[in-house]
Amino acid sequence: MIELRHQPMELRLRHTFRLARGDSDARQNLVVELEHEGLVGLGEAAPIARYGQDQASAARAVETMVERLNERAINPRHFATAAQSVAVEGQPSATAAFDMALRDLAGKRLGAPLYELLGLDPTATPVTSFTIGMDDPETVVAKVREASRFAVLKVKMGSAGDRKVIEAVRSVSDQPLRVDANEGWTLGEAGAHLAWLADKGVELVEQPLPAGRIEEMRQLRAMSPLPLFADESVGVAADIPKLAGAFDGINIKLMKCGGIGEALRMIATARAHGMQVMVGCMIESSLAITAAAHLAPLIDYADLDGNLLCVNDPFAGATVEGGRLVLPSGPGLGVQRRSTEDE
């Protein structure tokens, strides 16, 4: 028998988050604890409103999952298949929380960090980018100054005032930039933006067109001076074959794909197609960010800053030093609850 506990977790944002799809001051995530054989595995769900998920539906999903696991007498040691075998349709963030909690349990049982179970070199991590949210030029400049310790910045674009944000960043920093267009452009706009961005020291652009526009993406990629990464166009490994030729790489998010197992399958599938791999995140505490960070030795680009955008992260795990991700060496995910919230 495996025992479930879950708690709502409100993550308050340092800056109001201005996205193409709306503003936000806080996110409502879910912490999941799975207890088995005297050990507790931790997981986190960051439900994605765009796909009809919220804290309550994620909580119901993990309850259903643990019921199914116990009814079917599935051994939680079988973490490669357990979470997906009891998954609730349309709730991949709950599946991700479950999957990471089972892997946390496995690592704690074996006394080894997750990266060691995966046979990965914890020092072979890429730099991670830090997101500068859309805002007025003065605020952007202030945010960029705060972010000087990061080796790469990520800028959300997508609205009409797009270029002003980039210009504001460039007025105070020559850090390499990544741009996330969040499906905000038409094919014509994208062509013009990409040519302009190529001159601004941008290293890649995410999701220039709406998710379903794969044929237009092929046209765009054929003329793009910059590598183009899929985000909203890709959820799981089975989405990848049709993206070959349309994107140069994919952005994997645990909350979209359902956990570390599917993320590993996505990395393998992308590599088989000669595509590059980024691992990204939602607004997440250090719990889910650290789970994703254990995959960092396998990837080209990390965009794991969701925890750094919050003022009340209840967990400690992966950190950023010299721009690079540093993995914790404790067993499992290696994540600890902070004794008092850091505000």
Added chain:
Amino acid sequence: MIELRHQPMELRLRHTFRLARGDSDARQNLVVELEHEGLVGLGEAAPIARYGQDQASAARAVETMVERLNERAINPRHFATAAQSVAVEGQPSATAAFDMALRDLAGKRLGAPLYELLGLDPTATPVTSFTIGMDDPETVVAKVREASRFAVLKVKMGSAGDRKVIEAVRSVSDQPLRVDANEGWTLGEAGAHLAWLADKGVELVEQPLPAGRIEEMRQLRAMSPLPLFADESVGVAADIPKLAGAFDGINIKLMKCGGIGEALRMIATARAHGMQVMVGCMIESSLAITAAAHLAPLIDYADLDGNLLCVNDPFAGATVEGGRLVLPSGPGLGVQRRSTEDE
């Protein structure tokens, strides 16, 4: 520092092996021992003559690999990337031996069987087939009688006398059959053979056409009454995307792909394309067979009988009970040397 020892291993066959590409009474494999931190990891290379490999070239390859590993100070704990990062071009069986030895070490260090490191259910294994080599009808009948404990038989075809072997099997057994054509047919022959085989209780056919004939395979698959699996057409994960639509599944062999890491990537890539997965083998002792068997909970079809075709298997590991693979529960690969050779 990691220390290497290797020994030649001659595996003598119970029956002369008549393949489309020539006969064989024995195979010359290589046992690899990697010692690190007081523990010894075991691996086996079964060099493939078709690709210009032999026991001597595999031995030189593992020597080069361990030199590179030590020169570059690569930690053997990083088994996900270590073997491939020091691999010798054209020697995937040596890479496979190295990869499995590093995973054996990791399991022994953590005190857990490989299936547990992978989070797999060791009881969720498929039945494995037993190969009936090409021979005269009387000998085939005798071999089939010997093989009654297997749930599925595999018959090698490819020569002109093809159908006589199937008829000889069917004269004494109604066990399900798999057929391996070993690239032996033309498109026209394949069409006729497949229609005939579909009436004989055959569940799938491997590699009907020569490896490079992918376009002809698409035509064949469109009219085939049976699922068609790639063997010689597929080596590594990057070969899989172009096979989608041409084959229903792939046959993964550790000696072709370079080990368990690449095999896992192949399984992920095949699944992303909606393809089925078989894991097969060369003539191998229970050492390499057991390494492959740890992947069995992830696959649809197992063809892991190389050890059962030998009379002097020096190792004990995975067994077959009621036609199904049974994984050993010891740490790492769970393979032991037999105290005396079983002849």
